[in-house]
Amino acid sequence: MSVSVVKSAKYYDGKTSKAHIVDVVLSGSILHITDERGKELAAWSLPTLKIIEPPSPPVAGIIGSDKYPDARLNIEAGKGWNYIKSRIPNNKRTKRLPTHLGAFISYSVLAIISLAFLFVMFPRIIGNLAYIIPQTWEDALGKQVLATMAGNDKICVARAGKDAIDRLTKKIQSQMQRKIEYDIRVIDNSYVTNAFAAPGGHIIIYRSIIEEAGSPEEVAGVLAHEMAHVEQYHTTKALIRNIGLGFTLSMIFGDVGTLESVAQLLSQMSYSREDESAADMRAKEILNAINIDPRGLQDFLVRMSEQEIDLDFKGSEYLKYLSSHPDTKERIKALNQDENREYNTAMSYDDWEALLSVCDKTKPANYGK
Amino acid sequence: MNEEAELSLEEPEDIKQEVSATKSMKPSKPKKYDLVYDGKTGSIYKIVLLDLLLRIITLNIYSFWGKTRFRKYVVSHHSLGGDRFEYTGTGGELFKGFLKVLPILVILFAPLAFLEAYPVLAIFYIPLIYCYGIAVYGATRYRYSRSRWRGIRGYLDGSTTGYANLAFGRMLLNIVTLGFAIPASDIAKHKYIMNNSYFGNVKAEFNGDSKVLFGAYMKSIFLIFLLMILFLGGIFLSIGASLTMGKTTAIIGIAVGFIGVTLIFPIARSIYTAALMREKMRGLKIGNLKFMNTVGAMDLIKHKLANLFIMLFTLGFGIPYILQRNIKFNARYNIIMGDLDAFQAEQGKDQGLSSGEGLEAGFDIDAGFF
Numbered sequence: 001m002s003v004s005v006v007k008s009a010k011y012y013d014g015k016t017s018k019a020h021i022v023d024v025v026l027s028g029s030i031l032h033i034t035d036e037r038g039k040e041l042a043a044w045s046l047p048t049l050k051i052i053e054p055p056s057p058p059v060a061g062i063i064g065s066d067k068y069p070d071a072r073l074n075i076e077a078g079k080g081w082n083y084i085k086s087r088i089p090n091n092k093r094t095k096r097l098p099t100h101l102g103a104f105i106s107y108s109v110l111a112i113i114s115l116a117f118l119f120v121m122f123p124r125i126i127g128n129l130a131y132i133i134p135q136t137w138e139d140a141l142g143k144q145v146l147a148t149m150a151g152n153d154k155i156c157v158a159r160a161g162k163d164a165i166d167r168l169t170k171k172i173q174s175q176m177q178r179k180i181e182y183d184i185r186v187i188d189n190s191y192v193t194n195a196f197a198a199p200g201g202h203i204i205i206y207r208s209i210i211e212e213a214g215s216p217e218e219v220a221g222v223l224a225h226e227m228a229h230v231e232q233y234h235t236t237k238a239l240i241r242n243i244g245l246g247f248t249l250s251m252i253f254g255d256v257g258t259l260e261s262v263a264q265l266l267s268q269m270s271y272s273r274e275d276e277s278a279a280d281m282r283a284k285e286i287l288n289a290i291n292i293d294p295r296g297l298q299d300f301l302v303r304m305s306e307q308e309i310d311l312d313f314k315g316s317e318y319l320k321y322l323s324s325h326p327d328t329k330e331r332i333k334a335l336n337q338d339e340n341r342e343y344n345t346a347m348s349y350d351d352w353e354a355l356l357s358v359c360d361k362t363k364p365a366n367y368g369k
Numbered sequence: 370m371n372e373e374a375e376l377s378l379e380e381p382e383d384i385k386q387e388v389s390a391t392k393s394m395k396p397s398k399p400k401k402y403d404l405v406y407d408g409k410t411g412s413i414y415k416i417v418l419l420d421l422l423l424r425i426i427t428l429n430i431y432s433f434w435g436k437t438r439f440r441k442y443v444v445s446h447h448s449l450g451g452d453r454f455e456y457t458g459t460g461g462e463l464f465k466g467f468l469k470v471l472p473i474l475v476i477l478f479a480p481l482a483f484l485e486a487y488p489v490l491a492i493f494y495i496p497l498i499y500c501y502g503i504a505v506y507g508a509t510r511y512r513y514s515r516s517r518w519r520g521i522r523g524y525l526d527g528s529t530t531g532y533a534n535l536a537f538g539r540m541l542l543n544i545v546t547l548g549f550a551i552p553a554s555d556i557a558k559h560k561y562i563m564n565n566s567y568f569g570n571v572k573a574e575f576n577g578d579s580k581v582l583f584g585a586y587m588k589s590i591f592l593i594f595l596l597m598i599l600f601l602g603g604i605f606l607s608i609g610a611s612l613t614m615g616k617t618t619a620i621i622g623i624a625v626g627f628i629g630v631t632l633i634f635p636i637a638r639s640i641y642t643a644a645l646m647r648e649k650m651r652g653l654k655i656g657n658l659k660f661m662n663t664v665g666a667m668d669l670i671k672h673k674l675a676n677l678f679i680m681l682f683t684l685g686f687g688i689p690y691i692l693q694r695n696i697k698f699n700a701r702y703n704i705i706m707g708d709l710d711a712f713q714a715e716q717g718k719d720q721g722l723s724s725g726e727g728l729e730a731g732f733d734i735d736a737g738f739f
Contacts, residue, residue, distance in 0.1 A: 010452070016569075016714065017518070017520065017521045017712065018713055056446075059405070059448045059451060059453060060453075062453060070522075071520060072519065074452065
């Protein structure tokens with residue numbers, strides 16, 4: 001049973017660009033394409049047919065065959081197109097949105113996996129670069145960080161006070177696994193109550209920490225905490241992670257802009273939590289080893305949370321509601337001591353007096369050295 | 370009488386065949402064909418919006434498929450002589466190409482991330498610029514090989530490094546001549562690509578001439594300088610006036626000046642751009658086909674200004690519409706001349722590419738005619 005599909009359609013055999021005017025006849029399941037002289041140019045079987053492009057008048061639609069990938073049959077709308085279309089297997093029609101919905105789902109899964117990799121694995125991996133950075137580089141980086149943070153403030157250098165803090169530092173330093181120069185500076189700026197450990201062993205403590213402390217054990221706690229950060233490379237690692245993630249994101253995906261900074265902020269936060277707990281625990285260990293009461297650090301954290309201050313400048317204005325107040329409670333709890341132990345004082349009474357007056361003499365900071 | 374006339378009209382078979390043979394060899398009077406685009410703005414919107422959504426969710430990985438979908442739509446809605454163009458590329462091929470060159474992309478772009486701290490790293494721009502040439506040629510080659518008309522594929526011969534060397538060399542020349550070599554350089558680069566372009570087995574020929582182009586270029590430069598002087602002068606005046614008239618006037622003055630400066634370049638440059646578009650078509654020949662572009666500088670300027678206003682007033686939501694406008698603009702001014710019926714090409718060599726040019730993804734290149 002033969003059905004004439006269309007007369008005078010255009011056919012291209014894929015070998016040359018010559019247009020053949022053809023008659024198309026469907027016999028059983030074979031489409032016969034014959035030219036005007038009756039010569040058969042092609043015979044396509046129905047299952048191999050596919051729609052390459054639907055017609056949009058006045059332009060004709062295009063039918064192709066899987067078996068002859070280069071050949072093209074042009075059929076116009078209203079001139080046999082609907083008939084042919086009804087004979088073509090459903091899945092050979094052009095992709096519509098539903099297929100892309102399927103793609104949507106698989107891409108989302110891929111995205112989640114990529115996200116997991118990016119935010120969990122990748123930073124951990126590149127953070128380890130911190131261990132192989134040369135000491136001089138880390139040192140320079142640290143000085144750069146300090147210059148950015150407190151470059152304009154003066155440092156407190158009253159001799160007796162400096163000696164007092166140096167003695168305390170040496171005691172803590174004796175327990176440090178990392179044998180570098182731990183350089184402590186007290187910053188003359190009463191508006192800030194905070195302390196920070198920059199890469200390379202450069203630690204800054206703002207004078208309010210000392211002046212508002214309830215006991216020298218509090219100062220010792222803060223100092224041990226910061227030195228623990230240095231010992232564990234926390235800041236260096238965090239910097240590399242942040243630069244690394246941001247850099248990698250923008251490099252692979254072009255300028256992702258806001259997405260990137262959100263990602264950076266998020267990763268910055270979650271790592272800090274781990275680092276803070278780790279620094280707390282290490283500080284507790286060290287202080288116990290040198291016989292200083294670690295509850296000083298606990299008292300300090302209690303006071304800070306009452307004033308809504310986050311040590312290490314972790315919290316910033318708009319991150320406050322995301323940041324660590326429940327977190328701080330955890331940390332305070334973790335510093336609980338069960339035993340009733342006899343501790344030495346963190347420093348002599350004279351040293352404590354001297355330390356309280358360390359800012360009687362100040363000089364400009366010079367982070368260039 | 371009539372019978373005789375009728376008898377004499379009847380030619381013997383063999384003479385008939387000879388006449389028809391000569392007829393098909395000689396192109397008949399050259400006809401003009403328009404490049405027809407029948408895509409719809411609504412469809413462009415759907416494609417662009419879905420692409421944007423999926424890109425966000427997939428951290429831009431979807432871009433390869435989104436780009437392909439957009440290209441497919443645009444290409445397949447262009448037709449010539451009643452026959453559609455086809456794009457047979459796939460997102461997977463582009464993605465594969467990207468993965469293959471990912472390490473190279475990292476190495477190329479990595480040093481530049483630390484540019485602020487170490488300005489000396491700017492030297493790494495040089496390999497980057499060179500690779501841009503490679504990416505352009507590779508991307509063009511891929512698009513050619515995935516484009517068809519009447520079943521026949523495109524093909525790009527020549528070597529990627531050959532083009533990259535040329536592009537890099539011409540860039541240096543442009544710098545050394547303070548830009549005066551730009552018209553000649555643009556023609557030279559276009560020539561390299563066109564003279565290596567094939568439709569099936571038919572080679573394209575390009576004989577561009579940069580002399581007329583240079584005139585348009587000089588007009589552009591002159592206009593830019595003139596407008597710069599006017600606008601900078603205007604800014605200084607407004608700042609001066611604002612010292613007596615207050616902050617708001619100053620801000621308005623600077624804003625107007627800023628807008629003016631950002632407008633000057635595209636407007637003034639349009640004189641050159643339009644001339645370049647015209648010359649690229651004028652010098653092109655494929656088989657018996659010749660090309661013509663009828664765009665004028667004013668057409669281009671009006672088009673660009675309209676785009677700018679649409680962008681501003683729709684706060685960016687009009688971007689798909691702008692894309693549609695650009696496509697239509699391109700199709701409107703291109704005319705093909707010759708005899709499409711007599712035009713013949715055979716299927717040419719297989720380009721043999723299994724994946725897209727990966728580097729283009731790093732540079733975000735789109736190398737197509739439309």
